[in-house]
Amino acid sequence: MVQSKKPTKKVEVKAIPKETKAELFARLAKPRTEKVMKALRILGNCSNKSSYEYTDEQIDKISITLVKALETTITKFHDTKKEAESFEF
Numbered sequence: 001m002v003q004s005k006k007p008t009k010k011v012e013v014k015a016i017p018k019e020t021k022a023e024l025f026a027r028l029a030k031p032r033t034e035k036v037m038k039a040l041r042i043l044g045n046c047s048n049k050s051s052y053e054y055t056d057e058q059i060d061k062i063s064i065t066l067v068k069a070l071e072t073t074i075t076k077f078h079d080t081k082k083e084a085e086s087f088e089f
Contacts, residue, residue, distance in 0.1 A: 040066075 019027070043062075046052050 046054070
């Protein structure tokens with residue numbers, strides 16, 4: 001049996017005004033920052049000694065990892081020039 005094509009509905013698409021780079025930043029940075037803050041609060045829940053057991057070394061490793069990640073992110077905002085990585089002996 002040959003199937004006939006159904007007529008395609010025409011959908012009217014309204015033009016969306018183009019966002020400026022500043023508007024795009026403002027729209028994306030806020031929820032992304034809030035998502036990071038929520039993840040940190042949730043990670044903080046692991047500090048409950050009645051529910052979890054951990055060592056100072058584990059906490060130090062988490063701290064170092066988070067600080068490095070934050071420093072890397074902040075550096076990206078200040079150092080907007082993309083410098084090629086170099087190698088020297």
